[in-house]
Amino acid sequence: MIENVIGREILDSRGIPTVEAQIVLQDGTTARASVPSGASTGEFEALELRDQDAGRYLGKGVMKAVHHINHEIKEAIKGMDVSDIYAIDAAMLALDGSEDKIHLGANAILAVSLACAKTAAKAYHLPLYRFIGGINANRMPLPMMNILNGGAHAANTVDIQEFMIMPIGASDFQEGLRWCAEVFQTLKAILKKDGHITAVGDEGGFAPNLKNDEEAIEYILKAIEAAGYQAGSDFALALDAAASEWKSKDNDAYFLPKSKIRYTSEQLIERWEQLVQSYPIISIEDGLDEEDWEGWQELTKRLGKQIQLVGDDLFVTNTKRLSKGIKQHCANAILIKLNQIGSLSETMEAVKMAQEAGYRAIISHRSGESEDTTIADLAVALNTSQIKTGAPSRSERVAKYNQLLRIEEALGEHAICLKEKAVANR
Ligand SMILES: O=C(O)[C@@H](CO)OP(=O)(O)O
Ligand SMILES: [Mg+2]
Numbered sequence: 001m002i003e004n005v006i007g008r009e010i011l012d013s014r015g016i017p018t019v020e021a022q023i024v025l026q027d028g029t030t031a032r033a034s035v036p037s038g039a040s041t042g043e044f045e046a047l048e049l050r051d052q053d054a055g056r057y058l059g060k061g062v063m064k065a066v067h068h069i070n071h072e073i074k075e076a077i078k079g080m081d082v083s084d085i086y087a088i089d090a091a092m093l094a095l096d097g098s099e100d101k102i103h104l105g106a107n108a109i110l111a112v113s114l115a116c117a118k119t120a121a122k123a124y125h126l127p128l129y130r131f132i133g134g135i136n137a138n139r140m141p142l143p144m145m146n147i148l149n150g151g152a153h154a155a156n157t158v159d160i161q162e163f164m165i166m167p168i169g170a171s172d173f174q175e176g177l178r179w180c181a182e183v184f185q186t187l188k189a190i191l192k193k194d195g196h197i198t199a200v201g202d203e204g205g206f207a208p209n210l211k212n213d214e215e216a217i218e219y220i221l222k223a224i225e226a227a228g229y230q231a232g233s234d235f236a237l238a239l240d241a242a243a244s245e246w247k248s249k250d251n252d253a254y255f256l257p258k259s260k261i262r263y264t265s266e267q268l269i270e271r272w273e274q275l276v277q278s279y280p281i282i283s284i285e286d287g288l289d290e291e292d293w294e295g296w297q298e299l300t301k302r303l304g305k306q307i308q309l310v311g312d313d314l315f316v317t318n319t320k321r322l323s324k325g326i327k328q329h330c331a332n333a334i335l336i337k338l339n340q341i342g343s344l345s346e347t348m349e350a351v352k353m354a355q356e357a358g359y360r361a362i363i364s365h366r367s368g369e370s371e372d373t374t375i376a377d378l379a380v381a382l383n384t385s386q387i388k389t390g391a392p393s394r395s396e397r398v399a400k401y402n403q404l405l406r407i408e409e410a411l412g413e414h415a416i417c418l419k420e421k422a423v424a425n426r
Pocket of ligand 2 (some may be wrong): 240242283286312313335
């Protein structure tokens, strides 16, 4: 039974205040969880109480969220069974009463929702992935490791936000992660040799100033080869364009702010087709804007049988937007970010809806993270088969990978591994 609910303000990986919640049960069992936050946030995400202005320590929004946890939320869920996550979430949603969680703050609700799940797992003496997923939780995810950053995540000349490597030929998670780390380190050496900066972006990938997005891909392919692997069989590439950031407000066109190139929706689709033809790319996320539904239909028609098309800003982990997308045949996968929707139960419903419709679900971090590793457990618990959690140069990202290593060790011979080729349509 929930005895106490504590909210506190902590810092995220960008040094911006965020929310942590702690639950205490009657018998003293306690656990805590914290929430991340995005930079390239979708317009339709649930609303956090949070301030984002860089350069000033603004904690006002977070202070409000923390206050809500310590008062209204605590009163509403005190005495409830901590393992009944759906009931706890429902109580918080009813208390908030808004569509987008603006009253209590999606960050306040999510922090409590996750802290309850972690506390319940502890109370039952189960690892978090087992508490959430039961005996069904046995599939390790394939990493989508973002090793080169651009777009809104880096102050460089590259427009595409994320260039990711996926170790599709590795036989287990541990091996796949090691391969990725080797390629990451090799990429650093190659960039350095060519006189590029090797400073990293928000998600830990390098952020060099390159001629264009193609050069970024070429560097990654070079690194894969120099590390002793083959692109196409050992590794595949994945991109997150974050194209909602490119939508120009004055007309229907896309404007890429760094290369200063303008595209129509049709031209952008052609560009993705060309890139997929030229390189071993098996997944493109947010290739178009979050409201370009017609464009998404066309993109899915043209590339949906060949590669994974992931809706992030398009779906914002929201079952309403996802069901619209499924009906209209937009994309074939959804990126799952807990704070886009703001509670664990709603996140689980989004994953279920996707999987029932034959869409893949990919668990993801945010560009502003904390040391909380819940998403690692969730990837296994919900059998998502893929996880996006950055590069191994920043501890808030490494923490998730390390947790997955522990889970794979615990699953032992019963772990279902990467060989099943989570993504490959080709
Ligand atoms: O666009 C994305 O997929 C994410 C995470 O990689 O970035 P942000 O958290 O800034 O929205
Ligand atoms: Mg994205």
